[in-house]
Amino acid sequence: AQKVTQAQTEISVVEKEDVTLDCVYETRDTTYYLFWYKQPPSGELVFLIRRNSFDEQNEISGRYSWNFQKSTSSFNFTITASQVVDSAVYFCALSEARGGSYIPTFGRGTSLIVHP
Amino acid sequence: EAGVVQSPRYKIIEKKQPVAFWCNPISGHNTLYWYRQNLGQGPELLIRYENEEAVDDSQLPKDRFSAERLKGVDSTLKIQPAELGDSAVYLCASSSRASGATLVSYNEQFFGPGTRLTVL
Numbered sequence: 001a002q003k004v005t006q007a008q009t010e011i012s013v014v015e016k017e018d019v020t021l022d023c024v025y026e027t028r029d030t031t032y033y034l035f036w037y038k039q040p041p042s043g044e045l046v047f048l049i050r051r052n053s054f055d056e057q058n059e060i061s062g063r064y065s066w067n068f069q070k071s072t073s074s075f076n077f078t079i080t081a082s083q084v085v086d087s088a089v090y091f092c093a094l095s096e097a098r099g100g101s102y103i104p105t106f107g108r109g110t111s112l113i114v115h116p
Numbered sequence: 117e118a119g120v121v122q123s124p125r126y127k128i129i130e131k132k133q134p135v136a137f138w139c140n141p142i143s144g145h146n147t148l149y150w151y152r153q154n155l156g157q158g159p160e161l162l163i164r165y166e167n168e169e170a171v172d173d174s175q176l177p178k179d180r181f182s183a184e185r186l187k188g189v190d191s192t193l194k195i196q197p198a199e200l201g202d203s204a205v206y207l208c209a210s211s212s213r214a215s216g217a218t219l220v221s222y223n224e225q226f227f228g229p230g231t232r233l234t235v236l
Contacts, residue, residue, distance in 0.1 A: 004158075035224070043205060044119075045159070045227035091158050103172065104225075106158025 002027050004094050004107035012113045013082055021077045021110045023092030029053075034068065034075045035093040035104055045091070051075065082114045118142070120228035122208050128234045134196035137231045141189070141210030148185060149225060150193050151207040159207050165191065198235045205230040 003026040013019050025034065036048040049059065051068050059066050063080045079086055089111045093104035121140040129135050141148050146167050151159035162181065164172040167188040176183065180199070185191040195202055209225040 037227075042229060043232075044229045045207065045209075047224045047226070050224055093158070103161055103164065106160070108156065109158055 002029075002032075002094050002096065002105040004092050004105055006092055006107035006110050008110045009108070010111040010113065012115065014115050015084060016081050017114075018078060018080050019082050019112065019114075021079075021090050021092075021112065023075045023077065023107060025073050025075065025092070025094045027094060027096070029096045031096070033095045033104075035091075035095065036066065036075075036077050037091045037093065037106075038088045039091060039109070040088040048077075079112075082112075084114050084116055087112060087114045120208055120210055120226055122206075122228035122231055124231055125229060126232050126234075128236065129198055130236050131200055132197040134194065135198050135233060136195075137193045137206050137208075137233075139191045139193070139208030139228060141191070141208070142212075142226055145210035145212045145226070146188070147211045147213065147225075148191050149209040149211075150183060150191070151209065153205040153207055153230070155204070162193070162206075195233075198233075200235050203233055203235045205232050 005024045008022055011019055032053045034051045038046045038048055049066055056068050056070055065078045067076045075092060077090065089109040091109045092107045095104040120142055123138050127135055148165040150162040152162055153159040161175055163170055163176045163183050165185045168185050180197060181195055183191060183193045193206060207230045208228045211225045
Protein backbone atom coordinates (compact mmCIF):
# COMPACT_ATOMS: atom_id res chain seq x y z
CA ALA A 1 0.00 0.00 0.00
CA GLN A 2 1.08 3.52 -0.71
CA LYS A 3 1.64 5.99 2.06
CA VAL A 4 2.78 9.58 2.24
CA THR A 5 3.93 11.16 5.49
CA GLN A 6 4.21 14.87 6.00
CA ALA A 7 5.37 15.05 9.58
CA GLN A 8 5.23 18.83 9.80
CA THR A 9 1.65 19.88 10.50
CA GLU A 10 2.36 23.59 10.55
CA ILE A 11 5.39 25.75 9.90
CA SER A 12 5.59 29.44 10.71
CA VAL A 13 8.35 31.62 9.28
CA VAL A 14 9.09 35.26 8.74
CA GLU A 15 9.23 36.63 5.24
CA LYS A 16 12.55 36.07 3.42
CA GLU A 17 13.39 33.00 5.45
CA ASP A 18 14.07 29.74 3.63
CA VAL A 19 11.78 26.87 4.54
CA THR A 20 11.83 23.15 3.74
CA LEU A 21 8.72 20.99 3.73
CA ASP A 22 9.41 17.32 4.30
CA CYS A 23 7.78 14.42 2.52
CA VAL A 24 8.49 10.72 3.10
CA TYR A 25 6.74 8.06 1.08
CA GLU A 26 6.25 4.31 1.02
CA THR A 27 5.52 2.20 -2.00
CA ARG A 28 6.27 -1.28 -3.30
CA ASP A 29 6.16 -0.13 -6.90
CA THR A 30 9.33 0.52 -8.83
CA THR A 31 7.52 2.92 -11.13
CA TYR A 32 5.72 5.72 -9.39
CA TYR A 33 5.23 9.44 -9.46
CA LEU A 34 5.60 12.09 -6.81
CA PHE A 35 3.79 15.41 -6.74
CA TRP A 36 3.58 18.59 -4.79
CA TYR A 37 0.40 20.67 -4.72
CA LYS A 38 -0.33 24.02 -3.13
CA GLN A 39 -3.74 24.75 -1.61
CA PRO A 40 -4.22 28.45 -0.87
CA PRO A 41 -7.13 29.66 1.28
CA SER A 42 -9.33 29.77 -1.82
CA GLY A 43 -9.30 25.97 -1.71
CA GLU A 44 -8.15 25.14 -5.21
CA LEU A 45 -5.27 22.69 -5.39
CA VAL A 46 -2.52 24.05 -7.61
CA PHE A 47 -0.10 21.63 -9.24
CA LEU A 48 3.55 22.48 -8.59
CA ILE A 49 5.64 19.56 -9.77
CA ARG A 50 5.58 15.94 -10.87
CA ARG A 51 8.60 13.67 -10.67
CA ASN A 52 8.84 10.07 -11.83
CA SER A 53 10.73 7.43 -9.89
CA PHE A 54 13.46 7.11 -12.50
CA ASP A 55 14.47 10.72 -12.40
CA GLU A 56 16.31 11.67 -9.24
CA GLN A 57 17.65 14.89 -10.62
CA ASN A 58 16.79 17.78 -8.36
CA GLU A 59 14.75 20.58 -9.83
CA ILE A 60 14.69 24.31 -9.32
CA SER A 61 11.93 26.63 -10.44
CA GLY A 62 12.44 30.19 -9.33
CA ARG A 63 12.31 30.23 -5.55
CA TYR A 64 11.12 26.63 -5.42
CA SER A 65 13.36 23.59 -5.38
CA TRP A 66 12.78 19.91 -4.87
CA ASN A 67 15.13 17.25 -3.54
CA PHE A 68 14.21 13.69 -4.50
CA GLN A 69 16.19 10.94 -2.77
CA LYS A 70 15.11 7.36 -3.41
CA SER A 71 17.59 6.05 -0.84
CA THR A 72 15.61 7.73 1.92
CA SER A 73 12.22 7.71 0.13
CA SER A 74 11.98 11.43 0.48
CA PHE A 75 10.82 14.22 -1.79
CA ASN A 76 11.40 17.47 0.06
CA PHE A 77 10.34 20.91 -1.08
CA THR A 78 12.27 24.10 -0.30
CA ILE A 79 11.05 27.64 -0.71
CA THR A 80 13.85 30.17 -0.77
CA ALA A 81 13.25 33.70 0.46
CA SER A 82 9.65 32.98 1.43
CA GLN A 83 6.92 35.52 0.78
CA VAL A 84 3.55 36.14 2.38
CA VAL A 85 1.88 34.84 -0.79
CA ASP A 86 3.49 31.45 -0.14
CA SER A 87 1.16 30.98 2.82
CA ALA A 88 -0.91 27.91 2.03
CA VAL A 89 -1.26 24.23 2.75
CA TYR A 90 1.19 22.15 0.74
CA PHE A 91 0.46 18.54 -0.12
CA CYS A 92 2.88 15.88 -1.19
CA ALA A 93 1.35 13.01 -3.15
CA LEU A 94 2.43 9.65 -4.49
CA SER A 95 0.90 7.88 -7.43
CA GLU A 96 1.13 4.71 -9.32
CA ALA A 97 -0.45 4.78 -12.73
CA ARG A 98 -3.70 2.83 -12.73
CA GLY A 99 -5.55 2.31 -15.96
CA GLY A 100 -3.63 5.10 -17.60
CA SER A 101 -4.21 7.84 -15.04
CA TYR A 102 -2.48 9.08 -11.96
CA ILE A 103 -4.31 8.20 -8.77
CA PRO A 104 -2.47 10.17 -6.13
CA THR A 105 -2.35 9.29 -2.48
CA PHE A 106 -2.00 12.56 -0.62
CA GLY A 107 -0.24 13.28 2.61
CA ARG A 108 -2.04 15.22 5.33
CA GLY A 109 -0.47 18.47 4.24
CA THR A 110 1.79 21.04 5.85
CA SER A 111 0.34 24.43 6.60
CA LEU A 112 2.91 27.14 5.88
CA ILE A 113 2.38 30.55 7.42
CA VAL A 114 4.68 33.33 6.26
CA HIS A 115 4.57 36.42 8.42
CA PRO A 116 5.47 39.85 7.04
CA GLU B 117 -8.58 28.75 -20.80
CA ALA B 118 -11.29 28.21 -18.18
CA GLY B 119 -10.44 25.97 -15.28
CA VAL B 120 -12.52 23.28 -13.62
CA VAL B 121 -15.83 24.75 -12.52
CA GLN B 122 -17.76 23.48 -9.52
CA SER B 123 -21.04 24.52 -8.00
CA PRO B 124 -22.24 25.31 -5.51
CA ARG B 125 -19.20 26.55 -3.61
CA TYR B 126 -20.93 26.09 -0.26
CA LYS B 127 -23.86 23.98 0.85
CA ILE B 128 -25.44 23.61 4.27
CA ILE B 129 -28.06 20.94 4.76
CA GLU B 130 -29.63 18.97 7.56
CA LYS B 131 -28.81 15.31 7.97
CA LYS B 132 -30.91 12.88 5.98
CA GLN B 133 -31.41 15.46 3.22
CA PRO B 134 -30.13 14.84 -0.31
CA VAL B 135 -27.45 16.99 -1.89
CA ALA B 136 -25.84 17.21 -5.32
CA PHE B 137 -22.61 18.73 -6.58
CA TRP B 138 -21.85 19.67 -10.15
CA CYS B 139 -18.55 19.75 -11.99
CA ASN B 140 -17.60 21.03 -15.43
CA PRO B 141 -14.08 19.88 -16.35
CA ILE B 142 -11.59 21.65 -18.56
CA SER B 143 -12.63 21.39 -22.18
CA GLY B 144 -11.11 18.36 -23.84
CA HIS B 145 -10.19 16.58 -20.62
CA ASN B 146 -11.50 13.04 -20.85
CA THR B 147 -10.66 12.00 -17.30
CA LEU B 148 -12.66 13.36 -14.40
CA TYR B 149 -12.12 12.70 -10.69
CA TRP B 150 -14.16 13.32 -7.57
CA TYR B 151 -12.31 13.64 -4.29
CA ARG B 152 -13.40 14.20 -0.71
CA GLN B 153 -11.20 16.26 1.57
CA ASN B 154 -11.88 16.10 5.28
CA LEU B 155 -10.68 18.90 7.52
CA GLY B 156 -6.95 18.70 8.08
CA GLN B 157 -6.50 15.86 5.59
CA GLY B 158 -5.43 15.44 2.02
CA PRO B 159 -7.97 14.67 -0.69
CA GLU B 160 -9.13 11.07 -1.12
CA LEU B 161 -10.37 9.72 -4.41
CA LEU B 162 -14.03 8.77 -4.56
CA ILE B 163 -14.47 7.98 -8.24
CA ARG B 164 -12.70 8.38 -11.57
CA TYR B 165 -14.29 8.60 -15.00
CA GLU B 166 -12.74 7.96 -18.36
CA ASN B 167 -15.18 9.74 -20.65
CA GLU B 168 -18.60 8.52 -19.46
CA GLU B 169 -17.34 5.29 -17.89
CA ALA B 170 -16.64 5.00 -14.17
CA VAL B 171 -13.38 3.07 -14.15
CA ASP B 172 -12.49 3.36 -10.46
CA ASP B 173 -15.22 3.72 -7.85
CA SER B 174 -13.84 1.42 -5.19
CA GLN B 175 -13.76 4.21 -2.59
CA LEU B 176 -17.28 5.48 -3.27
CA PRO B 177 -19.74 4.59 -0.47
CA LYS B 178 -22.32 3.17 -2.79
CA ASP B 179 -25.10 2.90 -0.24
CA ARG B 180 -25.58 6.66 -0.22
CA PHE B 181 -23.28 8.14 -2.86
CA SER B 182 -23.84 8.10 -6.60
CA ALA B 183 -22.23 9.83 -9.53
CA GLU B 184 -22.85 10.23 -13.19
CA ARG B 185 -21.18 11.65 -16.26
CA LEU B 186 -23.76 10.96 -18.89
CA LYS B 187 -22.22 12.64 -21.92
CA GLY B 188 -18.62 12.35 -20.86
CA VAL B 189 -18.35 16.04 -19.99
CA ASP B 190 -20.13 17.42 -16.90
CA SER B 191 -20.51 15.28 -13.84
CA THR B 192 -22.79 15.21 -10.82
CA LEU B 193 -22.03 13.68 -7.44
CA LYS B 194 -25.00 12.98 -5.19
CA ILE B 195 -25.40 12.01 -1.57
CA GLN B 196 -28.73 10.67 -0.37
CA PRO B 197 -29.30 10.75 2.51
CA ALA B 198 -26.49 12.89 3.90
CA GLU B 199 -24.96 12.07 7.28
CA LEU B 200 -23.06 14.26 9.72
CA GLY B 201 -19.80 12.56 8.73
CA ASP B 202 -20.22 13.66 5.14
CA SER B 203 -19.24 17.22 6.04
CA ALA B 204 -16.16 17.87 3.94
CA VAL B 205 -14.92 19.63 0.82
CA TYR B 206 -15.73 17.78 -2.38
CA LEU B 207 -13.19 18.42 -5.09
CA CYS B 208 -13.47 17.75 -8.77
CA ALA B 209 -10.41 17.41 -11.00
CA SER B 210 -9.81 16.67 -14.64
CA SER B 211 -6.90 15.61 -16.77
CA SER B 212 -6.17 14.83 -20.36
CA ARG B 213 -4.51 11.78 -21.72
CA ALA B 214 -1.56 12.74 -23.84
CA SER B 215 -0.89 10.91 -27.06
CA GLY B 216 1.08 7.73 -26.71
CA ALA B 217 0.78 4.87 -24.27
CA THR B 218 3.79 5.35 -22.04
CA LEU B 219 3.29 6.18 -18.40
CA VAL B 220 5.24 9.41 -18.61
CA SER B 221 2.79 10.87 -21.08
CA TYR B 222 -0.15 11.13 -18.70
CA ASN B 223 -0.92 14.62 -17.64
CA GLU B 224 -1.42 16.16 -14.24
CA GLN B 225 -4.81 16.81 -12.71
CA PHE B 226 -6.32 20.26 -12.55
CA PHE B 227 -8.56 20.85 -9.57
CA GLY B 228 -11.65 22.93 -9.14
CA PRO B 229 -12.26 25.15 -6.09
CA GLY B 230 -14.40 22.53 -4.39
CA THR B 231 -17.79 22.48 -2.71
CA ARG B 232 -17.76 22.82 1.06
CA LEU B 233 -20.57 20.72 2.49
CA THR B 234 -21.79 21.17 6.03
CA VAL B 235 -24.29 18.65 7.35
CA LEU B 236 -26.12 19.76 10.50
